[in-house]
Amino acid sequence: MEMKNIYIICLGLCLLVMTSCGETSQVLPDTVWQTSLQQSVLPAYEAFAAESKTLREAIGSFVEKPDSASLTQAQDQWKETALAWKRAEWLRWGPVKDKDLHFAFDFQPSRPHLQEVAISADRPMDSSLVAIQGVAAKGLGGLEVLLFGEKAPRREILAAFSADEMPNRRGRFALEVAAELQRKAGDLVQAAGPAFSSPELQGHAGVSQLANDLLLQLELLKNDKIGRPLGKKKGGQPQAALAEYGQAELSFPAMAAQVESILLAYGGDSTASLATLLKQGGFTQTDETIRARFLMVDMKLATFTTPLTEAVVTNQQEVETLYDSVADLIQVIKSDLFSQLNIQISFTDADGD
Numbered sequence: 001m002e003m004k005n006i007y008i009i010c011l012g013l014c015l016l017v018m019t020s021c022g023e024t025s026q027v028l029p030d031t032v033w034q035t036s037l038q039q040s041v042l043p044a045y046e047a048f049a050a051e052s053k054t055l056r057e058a059i060g061s062f063v064e065k066p067d068s069a070s071l072t073q074a075q076d077q078w079k080e081t082a083l084a085w086k087r088a089e090w091l092r093w094g095p096v097k098d099k100d101l102h103f104a105f106d107f108q109p110s111r112p113h114l115q116e117v118a119i120s121a122d123r124p125m126d127s128s129l130v131a132i133q134g135v136a137a138k139g140l141g142g143l144e145v146l147l148f149g150e151k152a153p154r155r156e157i158l159a160a161f162s163a164d165e166m167p168n169r170r171g172r173f174a175l176e177v178a179a180e181l182q183r184k185a186g187d188l189v190q191a192a193g194p195a196f197s198s199p200e201l202q203g204h205a206g207v208s209q210l211a212n213d214l215l216l217q218l219e220l221l222k223n224d225k226i227g228r229p230l231g232k233k234k235g236g237q238p239q240a241a242l243a244e245y246g247q248a249e250l251s252f253p254a255m256a257a258q259v260e261s262i263l264l265a266y267g268g269d270s271t272a273s274l275a276t277l278l279k280q281g282g283f284t285q286t287d288e289t290i291r292a293r294f295l296m297v298d299m300k301l302a303t304f305t306t307p308l309t310e311a312v313v314t315n316q317q318e319v320e321t322l323y324d325s326v327a328d329l330i331q332v333i334k335s336d337l338f339s340q341l342n343i344q345i346s347f348t349d350a351d352g353d
Contacts, residue, residue: 026280027272033206035272037094037196040265044088045192049185051081056178059143063171066161068154075147079250081181082106082140086254087261090217093201093209095191103135104184108244110141112150118173125172130180138177146174148247204342211274212346214262215333222326225255229312230319238312251308256301263294277341286336293329300325 058077062070085105096102114137123129130138149157161171201209227233229243229251243251267275267287278287300322304311311319338345 027276029203029207029277031272032274032277033199033201033203033210034196035270036210036265037192037199039270040261040268041088041091042189042192042196044084044261045185045189048081048084048088049182049189051077051084052178052182052185055081055143056175056182059147059174059178063161063168063175066158066168066171068158071147071154071158075248078140078143078147079248079253082144082245082248082250083254083257085140086257089258090213090262090265092213092216094195094199095188099184099188099191101184101188104139105181106140107135108141109136109242110139110145111136112145115142115145115173119169125169125176127176127179130173130176139181142177143174143181144245144247146170146177151247207274207277207341208343208346210265211333211338211341211343214265214274215330215338215345216347217258217262218326218330218333221255221258222323222330225251226319226323226326229308230316230323231312232323238316240309240312243308243312246307246309249307249309252301252304256298259294259297259301263291266290266294274337274341278337281340283336283340286332286340289332290329290337293325293332297322297325297329 055074055077058070058074062074064070089102089106092102111134114134118129118133118137119125121129136142147157149160161168161174199206223232225244229239229246231237231239233239240246245251245254265273267273270276275287275290278284300318303318304315306315308319334345337343
């Protein structure tokens, strides 16, 4: 409950700042785009890289001494790293796209059997072995399986990391996966600095990219992260196994972190944002409606006291209400923000499905 209350407080502060800050001069589209990159995305990338480094260190400690305390430390740090990625995930432009890093960081659902193939392979357990594995065996999704063991009892997880012949191949695999994640997160930060300082997209094209990436992430939140576990593609039959971060029971906090980051990118504490463009164009009511619907989504997320894997079975109607609240937010962005700012939707329904 404490974490959920923090999300509500943070969201409320964002909305308060957005309401109280007035614009004294015309803001240009270039300023909006570059401000979003520099003040929203780059800090999120840097935070993710820092958490990835700490995750590698925590997994190293666990592999060296696999006991209950070191496992808890590694699991907790995995959660912090996953939440940091959720705050950075929404941008689909620039180095993260050029380097094809979205799936490298977090492919869902992971494929545990691919990990077992790699762990039992008759070759040295090192970075070269991890490098040739598919994204479904590594990244945050792969580490979730290794650290949380498909919701296995802690004693079974500890046994799996302790029973292998020395050197512990399972532990070495987890450590090499974490090291690769850290390296790629660091590479992303290094590439993003120059790319964001002088972005190829200029003017209205940058604003269009910003709005489309935010909208696409909301569509993915609705269709994949809520809709799939809810069984929207299976005639209403819940598919709990498809819940993102379901093994770590982090689905709802991850959604809340992402909603918070999308709101910050939309307006946040900046005076050069999509919200700014709406208000200086005379569309203050649209801005207020969008912010109210963001708050509604966050309030719905805060009502859950059980993990998504359980909620889709025991509290299906409330999950449906959450799904509908995200749909309502998407609707006003599509129908009002896009038309009022003269932006065209640049992705297909399949991209957000």
